[in-house]
Amino acid sequence: xxxxxxxxxxxxxxxxxxxxxxxxxxxxxxxxxxxxxxxxxxxxxxxxxxxxxxxxxxxxxxxxxxxxxxxxxxxxxxxxxxxxxxxxxxxxxxxxxxxxxxxxxxxxxxxxxxxxxxxxxxxxxxxxxxxxxxxxxxxxxxxxxxxxxxxxxxxxxxxxxxxxxxxxxxxxxxxxxx
Amino acid sequence: xxxxxxxxxxxxxxxxxxxxxxxxxxxxxxxxxxxxxxxxxxxxxxxxxxxxxxxxxxxxxxxxxxxxxxxxxxxxxxxxxxxxxxxxxxxxxxxxxxxxxxxxxxxxxxxxxxxxxxxxxxxxxxxxxxxxxxxxxxxxxxxxxxxxxxxxxxxxxxxxxxxxxxxxxxxxxxxxxxxxxxxxxxxxxxxxxxxxxxxxxxxxxxxxxxxxxxxxxxxxxxxxxxxxxxxxxxxxxxxxxxxxxxxxxxxxxxxxxxxxxxxxxxxxxxxxxxxxxxxxxxxxxxxxxxxxxxxxxxxxxxxxxxxxxxxxxxxxxxxxxxxxxxxxxxxxxxxxxx
Numbered sequence: 001x002x003x004x005x006x007x008x009x010x011x012x013x014x015x016x017x018x019x020x021x022x023x024x025x026x027x028x029x030x031x032x033x034x035x036x037x038x039x040x041x042x043x044x045x046x047x048x049x050x051x052x053x054x055x056x057x058x059x060x061x062x063x064x065x066x067x068x069x070x071x072x073x074x075x076x077x078x079x080x081x082x083x084x085x086x087x088x089x090x091x092x093x094x095x096x097x098x099x100x101x102x103x104x105x106x107x108x109x110x111x112x113x114x115x116x117x118x119x120x121x122x123x124x125x126x127x128x129x130x131x132x133x134x135x136x137x138x139x140x141x142x143x144x145x146x147x148x149x150x151x152x153x154x155x156x157x158x159x160x161x162x163x164x165x166x167x168x169x170x171x172x173x174x175x176x177x178x
Numbered sequence: 179x180x181x182x183x184x185x186x187x188x189x190x191x192x193x194x195x196x197x198x199x200x201x202x203x204x205x206x207x208x209x210x211x212x213x214x215x216x217x218x219x220x221x222x223x224x225x226x227x228x229x230x231x232x233x234x235x236x237x238x239x240x241x242x243x244x245x246x247x248x249x250x251x252x253x254x255x256x257x258x259x260x261x262x263x264x265x266x267x268x269x270x271x272x273x274x275x276x277x278x279x280x281x282x283x284x285x286x287x288x289x290x291x292x293x294x295x296x297x298x299x300x301x302x303x304x305x306x307x308x309x310x311x312x313x314x315x316x317x318x319x320x321x322x323x324x325x326x327x328x329x330x331x332x333x334x335x336x337x338x339x340x341x342x343x344x345x346x347x348x349x350x351x352x353x354x355x356x357x358x359x360x361x362x363x364x365x366x367x368x369x370x371x372x373x374x375x376x377x378x379x380x381x382x383x384x385x386x387x388x389x390x391x392x393x394x395x396x397x398x399x400x401x402x403x404x405x406x407x408x409x410x411x412x413x414x415x416x417x418x419x420x421x422x423x424x425x426x427x428x429x430x431x432x433x434x435x436x437x438x439x440x441x442x443x444x445x446x447x448x449x450x451x452x453x454x455x456x457x458x459x460x461x462x463x464x465x466x467x468x469x470x471x472x473x474x475x476x477x478x479x480x481x482x483x484x485x486x487x488x489x490x491x492x493x494x495x496x497x498x499x500x501x502x503x504x505x506x507x508x509x510x511x512x513x514x515x516x
Contacts, residue, residue: 021497021498025498032482032483035482035483036478036482039223039482040223040478042222042224042225043222043223045225046225047221047225047226047227048226049227
């Protein structure tokens with residue numbers, strides 16, 4: 001086999017002139033010392049690892065985590081009126097709403113109708129936040145919780161009760177200017 | 179009768195047995211700690227923690243891994259040569275452990291009214307003994323790669339053998355300078371000869387060549403082509419479970435041996451600078467601390483330098499290191515004689 005010839009390159013590459021053996025050895029030695037300095041500076045700098053389960057990265061206020069359904073604070077009625085606009089807006093088709101009429105004896109929401117079934121399949125959700133945008137009553141918003149792993153797929157289908165419940169504050173919120 | 183080597187001082191047989199057991203137990207107790215120490219220090223060099231989940235500060239990590247390796251199924255490829263496949267890691271680890279006998283941990287001491295030399299054995303062929311065992315340890319790698327019955331393992335072992343043979347020449351030549359300065363081959367004698375000045379100052383070129391060649395001899399980065407974790411495949415590809423651990427431990431035992439030889443030959447063994455002369459029982463700890471410093475330097479280099487290409491490795495070994503070692507030897511010889 002013939003030795004590799006630079007002029008055989010298909011693309012012309014501009015190469016620096018190859019140093020003499022002595023200059024090359026000197027340069028290698030100097031560059032090695034520089035590299036050693038660089039790595040040693042990392043020790044003095046300390047680690048940048050975040051020890052995840054104990055220590056969490058704070059999220060931004062607009063972070064799109066797991067959804068939450070809301071109630072009116074004064075009356076305690078649900079904001080959702082079962083209009084299914086969120087289900088229509090959902091690109092992943094993961095929201096299922098079955099609406100029912102409010103009656104004077106059984107008043108669940110503030111409007112005429114309420115969501116008898118409200119399910120979000122979080123294993124399909126892509127967390128785009130379109131449901132939040134589509135909702136005319138701000139009944140559904142994206143929360144800050146991102147710890148949603150589970151053992152079975154069916155456990156990832158969140159029902160209305162789970163979405164309405166007060167979210168467990170598991171995720172720190174990023175403060176102003178942080 | 180043919181005498182292979184003279185032994186400078188030896189004790190009754192029972193003291194020798196106790197000594198060898200102590201050296202073996204201490205080194206094999208230290209090996210797992212060194213492994214976790216390397217991974218933690220490597221992590222610090224890369225701005226991360228390294229293992230810190232198992233036990234306090236991750237110290238039980240090697241224990242967990244040893245249990246994991248020991249539980250593995252001892253499978254092997256259908257084309258492997260059974261007997262050699264099992265024997266090869268044993269050769270590797272035996273040569274590594276046998277070389278430990280030569281490292282002097284201290285001078286001859288009085289312990290319970292008995293003269294005990296704080297070393298395995300002090301033979302008059304010192305470094306030659308280490309290099310002889312290093313020569314045999316090729317067989318661990320060659321046979322392991324060949325008996326695996328896999329082309330990749332075989333290629334890896336050929337590459338490894340070529341590397342080890344190339345760098346052994348420079349490694350041996352680099353310490354000849356020290357030997358002709360000290361006028362002795364006994365390692366304790368070399369340490370005693372350093373009482374005025376440690377040899378890494380007058381023999382700096384030899385020290386550098388020895389250090390670089392040692393990286394290559396122990397398969398450490400930047401010369402870890404033999405193993406090359408991430409891309410090309412090494413000689414122990416087909417190994418798993420305890421034979422793999424044997425290779426791993428052999429590598430780390432070799433690192434202790436090489437660090438020990440470097441400490442003995444270039445850093446004055448158990449001697450301390452500035453006229454500090456502690457009592458005799460401190461000596462092994464001094465040597466151990468120095469070995470740990472050299473070991474840390476190995477890790478530092480591993481964290482810094484990228485792996486060499488194979489042709490770079492060969493041309494570096496033969497075109498730079500070997501002439502440098504020879505030149506160093508020549509200059510030293512001329513200076514000593516004149």
